[in-house]
Amino acid sequence: MIATEKLASVREQFPVTKRQLYLDSAHQTPLSLPVRDALYSFLTEGYEMAGPKPVWVRRVEETRANVARFFNASPSEIAFTKNTSEGLNIAANAVPLEAGDNVVLIEGDHPNNAYAWLNLKRKGVEVRFVPLKDNEIAAAKTFEPFIDERTKVVTLSHVTFHAGQVHDLASIGKLCKERGIYLVVDAMQSVGVIPVDVKALNISVLAAGTHKGLLVPQGLGILYVADGLDELRPAYIAMSSMLNPPADYIARAEDMAVRKDALRFEFGNINLPDLHALDAAIKLIESVGVSNIQKHVTALGDQLLSELDKLDVKVVGPRERGQRNHIYVLDLPVQKWADHFARNDVRVSPERGGIRISLAVFNTADDIKRLVDVIRTGLRETTAAAVAQVD
Template structure:
């Protein structure tokens, strides 16, 4: 677990912890001092040195190698994108699908993953949705009844944004490997919070933005494409995609060979400021360890669940260890409680089933106690309102 001294140090790096009760990491994480300083340093270099692009590009490659370590991947399996949605759309258009092929998703998963594949219906690709009952976790058994000889892709979020389930990628990945199916994973809600080994999980393509568990402002995404999937072709081409980019910057119509690594999906200039920030963020995360972060938010979740039980407040998602991580949706009416939390300077998100509480490395037990006190007061105020209502 994270020691009390280390946790105090981390909290000092996130000034928001001194200003409000921040429980909204599944929406976005606030800036830390190292990330802010990295952005300022980048801007300072830009106006003092007119933009030392070769230096910046070398740093990009250092960050690419660091991201690869996060996933147990090779740097050549990592490309940088704008966000999760762009990565998922790259995957949907790269897989060699033809009319009659089908893709299987989870019913009710994030709509941006669904739309990336539904867009292929115009080409005759069929999209199937596997139902998931009562916010259970998805396993191989969830998908197997919907898979046949025409199934080419299984795709899902690792952690759902709306109830916090941590799906069983291990069994799903084994099923896909056995059946020769691509596994495409949206890791937006898990990267930086849950350890991810793309090789052990048999993931073909993984997409994630960096503004949640990776602590960086919006506008940067990471894309993992497993080595050897040469049949996955980019829908767009730029010089950066080409195997033999022309040194004279004159396109060669007879040479359209693309790179054999993930960088074939990277188009032109990348988000240099955010990549500097990502380097700083990953160093901070690595100073703690993703496994310890996962343990920390899970233990805070244990405390939260016990306190909610005492208050009589139910949660929408799973309660078992291994099936949850840092996202908890409280079964509270959004219309009433969202405004109440905002008035009490508690940062949360309204969600399908109620109010979403999402924890991060900088949260502590005192945050849980403060949240519980706010909820208890809200319950008491609600009871008073009910008591004075006329018959």
């Protein structure tokens, strides 16, 4: 785990930990003090100086460079969006797909990825769904039987929201590179918690929001588009998308060339407050290191699984290290247990398979002990109620 003093220091930056047991970072992460301060500073500049936009824009580019470093990308490969769904829709409409081409997805993956591609069926694009159980990990061999010469895209979540699987992007990326297939990745549940090297994984396009592992409020997304994929064309353009934006602000039909970098997909004003917050959040994350965060939440997961075994409580997803990371879905009846956790001031999420527990850098071994005590109490209440009903 992270050194005790470092962990304690980070935890102090999240006041929510003093108010409740927060185990819901796969839904959204709570505000940290540095993020709150960054937002307050931005607002202060706005009302005291009427918005120093050139300064704000310069900071956007600094943050873009920091985000690029997160992914082992270059700043030219990073665009800012509103959220993951917008990024996935940008990708779906940018890839040059023709009637008869096909896209391969995992059945039951996040619906917002599926809808982005299903929307192309009206153009004659075939969408193929690969069946996968909640305790299985997708790898190259998972997709191979569904790929043919008309397959243009393989797309999936790096980490699933509903069972916590960490899919084998390395083998999938290798397969896509060999077959000349675009690999489009939803990294919403992995960025900031698991190191993601877009080059090593051969990712073509990656989309992620920033309100989970990147610790920023909703409304900001990240889009990575690999350099050299000039054939990916934006469905929407604005002056900021253009290769030669007119200095006199007069659009000319004879020059419609768009930029060659990822910024061709970024148009209009972007979420400046959240960009300031993201800069602060990245500094907080880097004070620990994403690899260390991954080790920390995985160790907490080890502790959780061990305690659940003692209580005979099952998890829906995988148990093996490397196949799971920070998301655990407890196989417990949703309605009863969601109410039980709420009554005991434990923040979790109901999920399709049970109750989702999701861990973050600010969680501790004591949090796991408290959670287990709450579960134990709930099991006793269930047993008592069953006995009373029989009597």
